[in-house]
Amino acid sequence: MSIKFPLILINFKAYSQSSGKKAVELAKVAEKVYKETGVLVAVAPQLTDLALVAQSVEIPVFSQHVDDVTPGAHTGHVTLEAIKDAGAVGTLLNHSEKRIRIDQIDSIVKRAKELGLVTCICANTPEVSAAVAAVNPTMVAIEPPELIGTGIPVSKAKPEIITKTLELVKKVNPEVAVLCGAGISSGEDVAAAVKLGTVGVLVASGVVKAKDWYKAIMDLVSPLIK
Amino acid sequence: MSIKFPLILINFKAYSQSSGKKAVELAKVAEKVYKETGVLVAVAPQLTDLALVAQSVEIPVFSQHVDDVTPGAHTGHVTLEAIKDAGAVGTLLNHSEKRIRIDQIDSIVKRAKELGLVTCICANTPEVSAAVAAVNPTMVAIEPPELIGTGIPVSKAKPEIITKTLELVKKVNPEVAVLCGAGISSGEDVAAAVKLGTVGVLVASGVVKAKDWYKAIMDLVSPLIK
């Protein structure tokens, strides 16, 4: 299925808690919350689980990364075509844990459009957010790396970073949707993020490491239920 | 299942012909040949298809690549644990299309052993083959890059490279099995490779791009049927 906003995008990273069979389980919990609340929850499982997860759920599935190569002799690389064949609707790109070059982002975004795939480009500063917005992705996710995994939400600890990002991105390209991430773990954090003007959040450990996935995701979507 | 020799290891690369549903189909053909002949055929599908393929067949499934990180906050990376969770028995490493560093190979091989996973390290020259043998992997695959994808088999075009590789590898570490690759597409090429002293082959386009997968794989295993 396609994406819509507001959006809660769960990045499974390479956590053991969300690997293999557990990736399918977590994706099914996300799907359940979506069906119950109507707030869209999307998942980005590990690369190795992508096809298996995508065929198991009916919510949008993202790849965590794509390489700037086309199908062919590229052992160990991930193509846009492969994630589409696997059933993904799009991909995260340039996460702070997997940065790529701006010419690669430009190339991948252009090709993703041709293939009908969605792109969510991560950025560490307002200036970098503006820069990646200039290559016309679907979304930009601002994530100050120093807050990632801390439980200290960017939307509350550094709202000025989000405000400045929105200002710079909208000036460069008003059609790009802005998500925020880093330290998000509660509905309160999501509410603060949306109030600042973002259309959703990128979340990882806040969900993946939660003892009760259903409860954690339900908490995140709660301020977005209409 | 575990591996044994002789071994035909099929690398699906990022070819469109072996992506998504077709990855499962190709793996099933490989499995069929194994069941009919007793010659072990293993497959290395794209990363995105790994879990899906591994749960669909009972032959050994390899990852095409693994990153030198442990489970955790590593967006877009592939861990040994993830490929194990996905059902793989091991991984290719350092393919000419995805070279990594020797300290990373050393680290991954050591951890793979602890996890009971098999490693097949690709190398481009006899000297590099000897180098990677020094870190004690399960297998080394010698592949002169200039022959990859050409259809000109290394086992016939440059037998002296295989001979020298075997000599240097055995001197450094006699327990390491040696495969050869590059240009392999027929049973004749496999027979030549085994006659030189290797225990099998790494093959990609010779199978993946074949019009008839069953026929192509059956031809490869034919000289190995007892």
Add this chain to the structure above:
Amino acid sequence: MSIKFPLILINFKAYSQSSGKKAVELAKVAEKVYKETGVLVAVAPQLTDLALVAQSVEIPVFSQHVDDVTPGAHTGHVTLEAIKDAGAVGTLLNHSEKRIRIDQIDSIVKRAKELGLVTCICANTPEVSAAVAAVNPTMVAIEPPELIGTGIPVSKAKPEIITKTLELVKKVNPEVAVLCGAGISSGEDVAAAVKLGTVGVLVASGVVKAKDWYKAIMDLVSPLIK
């Protein structure tokens, strides 16, 4: 000395013709042309020749690259502080032969400003030019990679790329100066580039491989002499 526009910036790359003692010779020829014509010519010698060239001439000397690290335990890396200590006024960044990430460009540009160093960021497309302009460098150099080293000047073969780059860059950040490069080898190419709205050119093989350096550089600056 500081920079001014129009500017002819000569990239020595890793050409043997401009290495070691010949780097100093070529820089002195560039200096001579500047002194005779008043048109500023700057040079970017190989990293290994940087300090030697910088202490030999009184025209602006650029580094070809800088790594995103601060002084310290970084064997084999090039810091902004090192190029400043060597006598450079600034650096090229993100050349098509040495691409770096956008977060690194952002970080280096911010630190370069603090150190009083000039930055010239190369870009391959109008969109990437706009992207790098968003991090506020001194200059952007648009260079379609397919024309680099061909002798086919971008300013004449693909003027629309320069026009679109100027349009997008000026919209994102009107304070960024735009150079163009790729295939530039004559005064005619420079005149065309300046007429389109750029403030100068980035040139490499057109000068370095010329039989007569003085004649080649004099030809380039000729349309800019007042």
Add this chain to the structure above:
Amino acid sequence: MSIKFPLILINFKAYSQSSGKKAVELAKVAEKVYKETGVLVAVAPQLTDLALVAQSVEIPVFSQHVDDVTPGAHTGHVTLEAIKDAGAVGTLLNHSEKRIRIDQIDSIVKRAKELGLVTCICANTPEVSAAVAAVNPTMVAIEPPELIGTGIPVSKAKPEIITKTLELVKKVNPEVAVLCGAGISSGEDVAAAVKLGTVGVLVASGVVKAKDWYKAIMDLVSPLIK
């Protein structure tokens, strides 16, 4: 000049204390100690200072890194030819702060031999030391990364790593000289290293950050004076 053993090789890294003019000063102090004691001291200044330092002293000058490219259109890269033109006798390679791939080490070592240049390959474990020895460099320097910059000398804290490295390297290639590094700062550390069977040390902060360079280097060479 050429190298000989025992050897004290000083890596200037990217320290501000050994940058620009101070690089020449430090190299001259090293030269002075060599002339007074006959114990060879070599220096590896930052890339940007290489030509300037090499033309200022008569002791062996090493590059800290070389890229696996030949002279040509390679902006921001360092070639073997460039360091030779700059006056270097050879290069460090694969330092823990600048790791490269084994196929690149193989390629660079082969070309360095043709050019009459010396190679010193750094390695982090005994197994990696054996691996790099297999591509036939002049020297291998074993440096456990966890001790680098600590002042805790590997020769005293982890002698078994050196012993095992010597054993594995000699088995793979008895012609390769073994240095050790990490935490070395005194003559006592050097004496311990040589007693274990190495032919010298790789040292960085222990010298560069010393208040009195002459005293620090003289202390290092003291146990080697005949």
